[in-house]
Amino acid sequence: MNPISVGLVVVAAAALVGAAAGALAPARTRPLVTGTATAVVGLGGVLVGVAALGGQTWSLTVAHLLPLAETTLAVDALSGAFLLLIGAVAIAAGVYGIGYTSPGGAHATDEDDAAPGHDGVGAHDDASGPATAAASRTAQAVLPLFAAAMLLVPAAASVSTLLVLWELMALTSLVLVLAEHRLRRSVRDAGLWYAGMTHAGLVAIMLGLVVLAAGAGGESFAAMRAGSAGLSPATASCVFVLIFLGFGSKAGMVPLHVWLPRAHPEAPSHVSALMSAAMVTLGLYGIIRVGFDLLGGGTRWWWLLVLAVGSVSALYGVLQASVAADLKRLLAYSTTENVGLMLMGVGAAGVFAAEGNRVLAGLLLAAAVLHAVNHAAFKALLFFGAGSVLRSTGLRDLDRLGGLASRMPVTTALFAVGALGAAGLPAGNGFVSEWLLLQGLIHSVTGAMAPSVVVAISMPLAVAVVALTAGLGVATFVKAFGVGFLARPRSAAATGATESPLSMRAGMGLAAAACTALALAPSIAGAPLSRLLSVLPSVRDGAPLAGSDVSLRLAGIAGSMSPLLIVVGLLVAGLGAAALVRRVTHGAPRRATPVWGGGSTRLSPRMEYTATSFAEPLIRVFDDVLRPEQDIDVTPFAESEFLIESISYRQRVPDRVEARLYPPLLAAARRWGQWSRGIANGSVHRYLAYGFIGLLVVLVIVGITS
Amino acid sequence: MTAAGVVGVLVQVALVVGGAPLLVGLMRQVRAVLEGRAGAGIGQPWRDLRKLMKKEAIRPEGTSWVFTSGPLVLFASTLVIAAVAPFVSTASPLDGVADLFAVVSLLLLGTVALTLAGLDTGTAFGGMGASREVTIAALAEPTILLAGFALSARVGSSNLADIVAGTLATPAQVLSPATLLAAVAFAVVVIAEAGRLPVDNPATHLELTMIHEAMILEYAGRDLAVVELASAMRLAVLLGLSVNLFVPWGVATSSAPLALLGATAVFALKVGLLGAVLAAFEVFIAKWRLFRVPELLAGSFLFGLLAVSASFFLA
Secondary structure (H helix, E strand, O other), X not given: OOHHHHHHHHHHHHHHHHHHHHHHOOOOOHHHHHHHHHHHHHHHHHHHHHHHHOOOOEEEEEXXXXXXXXXXXXXXHHHHHHHHHHHXXXXXXXXXXXXXXXXXXXXXXXXXXXXXXXXXXXOOOOOOOHHHOOOOHHHHHHHHHHHHHHHHHHHEOEHHHHHHHHHHHHHHHHHHHHHHOOOOHHHHHHHHHHHHHHHHHHXXXXXXXXXXXXXXXXXXXXXXXXXXXXXXHHHHHHHHHHHHHHHHHHHOOOOOOOOHHHHHHHOOHHHHHHHHHHHHHHHHHHHHHHHHHHOOOOOHHHHHHHHHHHHHHHHHHHHHHHHOOEHHHHHHHHHHHHHHHHHHHHHHHHHHHHHOOHHHHHHHHHHHHHHHHHHHHHHHHHHHHHHHXXXXXXXXXXXXXXXXXXXXXXXXXXXXXXXXXXOOOOOOHHHHHHHHHHHHHHOOOOOOOOOOHHHHHHHHHHHHHHHHHHHHHHHHHHHHHHHHHOOOOOOHHHHOOOOOOHHHHHHHHXXXXXXXXXXXXXXXXXXXXXXXXXXXXXXXOOOOEEOOOOOEEEOOOOOEEOHHHHHHHHHHHHHHHHHHHHXXXXXXXXXXXXXXXXXXXXXXXXXOOOHHHHOHHHHHHOHHHHOOEEEEEEEEOOOOOOOEEEEEEEEEOOOHHHHHHHHHHHHHHXXXXXXXXXXXOOOHHHHHHHHHHHHHHHHHHHHHHO | OOHHHHHHHHHHHHHHHHHHHHHHHHHHHHHHHHOOOOOOOOOXXXXXXXXXXXXXXXXXXXXXXXXXXXXXXXXXXXXXHHHHOOOOEOOOOOHHHOEHHHHHHHHHHHHHHHHHHHHHOOOHHHHHHHHHHHHHHHXXXXXXXXXXXXXXXXXXXXXXXXXXXXXXXXXXXXXXXXXXXXXXXXXXXXXXXXXXXXXXXXXXXXXXXXXXXXXXXXOOHHXXXXXXXXXXXXXXXXXXXXXXXXXXXXXXXXXXXXXXXXXXXXXXHHHHHHHHHHHHHHHOOOOOOHHHHHHHHHHHHHHHHHHHHHHHHOX
């Protein structure tokens, strides 16, 4: 029996059993039951992914499961990579969710958000309240279904199957985003935005795929693959732009990213991790699947569009992340940034594939997929870490956190591992894929082929974008870790933080282990990536990375780097220096002293640098892009206007893309709705007349055209 | 990994660790002489380090392992660069690590270790220094990578040894527009990364202007000694990189003992000379306002972009 079919059966069975058990189990055992079921679903996905990346393929057609169309599932190496990624995240999220949704701990509520100043309010500890919101019957029952729906999307092999699974994934995730809707008003707002954006995306995907299926003469992927060559260039371009918009809205690219910074912070943290680490990559999968596989590569301007949108997403995402003070919002914007980097890799790969430079195309696509895997590992870990902090303190606001290194040592250390990966520094896993991306971009000029003018202009700019993104990414995660976890606590809630339950630490530990493995031995990805590329002959059929020794060598072009040697070198140098210093000073202990306060002896936590003050230079430098809103209220005493009683200063960095683009669109939609209310006044006779006229118009058109 | 290659690595490490404080001493001495002071002599940084090692180390209340490990990470990351970069010999056995982007990231790792330590102290000074340092590092990143792109374009590899060997093979390339533009961009970045004037004043302890010193304010004794030594090494490594990327003559292409000896002397001379020039240049300028530094970096970014364009279109 094929391990892929076994794995998929495990996924489906565990999801259904888990959903039923989640709906029926008593509240006490519910977290354990659904968490385990989700982890088993993930395990099934990992099984399928490993088998598919090992070279196995599998397909299944069921005739009568859906009305009007066959249900077709097929798994190849490209699906396998994403199944493995999603499955691994689901395992960690399932384990983590057991502790996260169990009673105890404090979760953010409206009262917290509305609390004035930075003095903080105490943690909410009532077991009946916030903590159980994410453990509600509905939310718990839907969690395994969501994981299974995500896993089945890359296995879909026909338009109708894909759309049904895609919508199942969207609806289950929407239910999960709304889990805490009774606690905070902002959850309802986030749910509305998410529902709107995901359905707009669905419409675009559906239109694109339906046009493609009609032109290719069949709705199964095999038929579309065979028939897409017959499409006119205009139709193919139209299809590509539509599916790029549709999948891009799920991936969170600018300007369709608006739902991410809303939905990711408001969802329960293990759901945020699933959405941010796993679900957004399905947008990337869709673009690769349709663009390279079904449409066979297409023309150069498609991929220049992808490259440009990716660049804007990377820069805008990281800029917003670097000034965000809400930890989960920061992570959501960082997702937009990383999706931007992946899209840049895919776009550049497409440009080179269209120009016939298949060595670079293969390398860049491999870099993009590897970055998706790396991002999944570190972003899941970071959302778990943020969730642990949220559960323990009820806070997401970095300006009120701090001092967690001694109170939550395990969470702090594991968050540091994730932050290192996200910052793209050596010894972190993000470094490897960013290095591959840069190598692909800089070799544009020196490959076997002379660069075209478009390449000569776009690639240096892309390198600059990647570099600035990496630099600002470092600033972002220094802020997230340094302000959020180090120094002294900035509020009472942070002072009372305690370490998370064992299952949450285990979930984080799994993600951290994945980060470390990917950081130290990225060459294990070499063979799977070359199998993945063999699915996409329009890009390249061959291995992007050569050698499986300690260092990473590029195939076809010069370039090598050894993450393992770097880490070993750092460890040897660091430990050697520590031992030497200890020897010279005879191991004298450090004396604990108060920090120097410039003469003052009473330093209050309010004098510490906060996330907002940390990001202030960046806000000033990028003032033209960010356009922060500031207002200062000075209240003088009644006796004299020169005696100041209080000064209140507020600064907000609104999402400028959203503020500029969406209000006009929403206003137009509202006007349209109001106008149509006029013609739909409730009269049955009118509706019958509309139907009749509509039928007549269709008949006339059919009569004229045929 | 041959024995001779290992010797080459050890020579480089010893040269950087031993020579970096002397380089700082030399630069201070040049400055002192030009300002009409006697100066403390070029051995003073080493004497300072010896004194600091004897002093008591402290651990400010509320700090964590991040504070105590910060100096070690800074030191280790700089030491790894000193081991792998082609300072004395291009025939390094650690060739695979000597990628330009990896070296740049290692520099950034050292910066991050100190900024986190600065934040960990929980004082306004630490946070202020960290915030400024990270802002400058983030803005310098595009320039340094574009300059690297321009340099690697002509040899088809971002490996430092390949770039140096490529320049040695075709010396005329040094005067190509791409290389000259990249040199200007690189110089600005080196000044910013090393915290020299006009970006940061290494001699100041004035609260409102300091960047690097603000982050390390809480260190004392042996921890401060490690930070000081690592910062000096960082300066030496940055100057060494700029010297060997643009004026590589004298670098040994084999691991023969005599070649290594000669290359060591030439390298020390070149870096010393560049340090002296930098110190003399610093006498004539003042520190800039913090918010003019981004303008400087934007200018250098433009040079980097022009360098890459020149390597495309004028090649």
